[in-house]
Amino acid sequence: MNHLKTFILLAVMTALFMGIGYLIGGPTGMGVALLFAGGMNLFSYWNADKIVLKMYKAQPVDEQHPNAVVRNYVADVRQMAQDAGMPQPQVAIIPSDQPNAFATGRNPQNAAVCATTGLLDMLTREEVRGVMAHELAHVKNRDTLTMTVTATIAGAIAALANFALFFGGNDRERPGGMIGTLALMILAPMAAGLVQMAISRSREYEADRVGAEIAGDPQALASALQKIEAYAKRIHNPTAERNPASGQLFIINPLAGRGADNLFSTHPATGNRVRALMELGAKMGMRPRATQPAPEPIQPRPAAGFATGVPTTPPSSPSRKGPWG
Numbered sequence: 001m002n003h004l005k006t007f008i009l010l011a012v013m014t015a016l017f018m019g020i021g022y023l024i025g026g027p028t029g030m031g032v033a034l035l036f037a038g039g040m041n042l043f044s045y046w047n048a049d050k051i052v053l054k055m056y057k058a059q060p061v062d063e064q065h066p067n068a069v070v071r072n073y074v075a076d077v078r079q080m081a082q083d084a085g086m087p088q089p090q091v092a093i094i095p096s097d098q099p100n101a102f103a104t105g106r107n108p109q110n111a112a113v114c115a116t117t118g119l120l121d122m123l124t125r126e127e128v129r130g131v132m133a134h135e136l137a138h139v140k141n142r143d144t145l146t147m148t149v150t151a152t153i154a155g156a157i158a159a160l161a162n163f164a165l166f167f168g169g170n171d172r173e174r175p176g177g178m179i180g181t182l183a184l185m186i187l188a189p190m191a192a193g194l195v196q197m198a199i200s201r202s203r204e205y206e207a208d209r210v211g212a213e214i215a216g217d218p219q220a221l222a223s224a225l226q227k228i229e230a231y232a233k234r235i236h237n238p239t240a241e242r243n244p245a246s247g248q249l250f251i252i253n254p255l256a257g258r259g260a261d262n263l264f265s266t267h268p269a270t271g272n273r274v275r276a277l278m279e280l281g282a283k284m285g286m287r288p289r290a291t292q293p294a295p296e297p298i299q300p301r302p303a304a305g306f307a308t309g310v311p312t313t314p315p316s317s318p319s320r321k322g323p324w325g
Helices: 001-055 066-081 117-122 125-140 141-168 177-215 218-232 237-244 244-249 270-283
Strands: 088-093 103-104 110-117
Touching: 001 066, 001 103, 001 110, 001 141, 001 244, 066 088, 066 117, 066 125, 066 177, 088 117, 103 125, 103 141, 103 244, 110 125, 117 125, 117 218, 125 141, 125 177, 125 218, 141 177, 141 244, 177 218, 177 270, 218 270, 237 244
Parallel strands: 088 110
Antiparallel strands: 103 110
């Protein structure tokens, strides 16, 4: 049902795109818009993962990394991918104090999973495993391509709506006229955003479920989600703020530091996700354990100052617990 729902919503976005093209140039404009949408999707299919990795300055890492935290992170991702019967993805870190993570790539054979330095510094090893299992679930379900395509089409709809205002609205002979152009310019991007939100939210719930099964610990992912959301509200992600369409790729909305960004959030409410995960844990026979709220965040430090690419938490910091030392 999720795949059918995603297909229907993508068809709606394509129809919106073609509708704007028709408003600008009639049947010819609609055909041009369809060709343009196809070209955008083709470009996204082959290049979106490279673009987003470069945008966030992702750094590939492996088991030879000098930092033990990073070595454990890489080893856990590769072990979980192997257990899930998946090809080994590229593993990378992003220099950002905000704890977060995302996956990208057109298919499981060409995928990359990324964690921020803040995530590795502030979460326990079990929680990081839960987060990265969620990202592996996105790869396994081929959500990375779907979300990239929806982000591309949504951005194109907004751009084409603005184009309609400046080049189509003053021509009364064109379909819709000035009033139709203004209405579509305002409503089409909003509708595209709602469709994008619906696709992403359904994919997040499914990735939570599959990721919890991959890691074997739904409660660890539930705890991680609560901590990440708490930190994201206090520590901004400047790259995501400049490129809000990429926000849906992350496990928690990286724009949560600004209240207005929650109006059309592409992520489900964290409380609902936590409840679903705790229920899944109960079905798996796990004894409930309390999910602790995130402690006060450590003072953010410039990423450029990290000699190893990952900040080192002092032993006295309350944010480091468990097997990470």
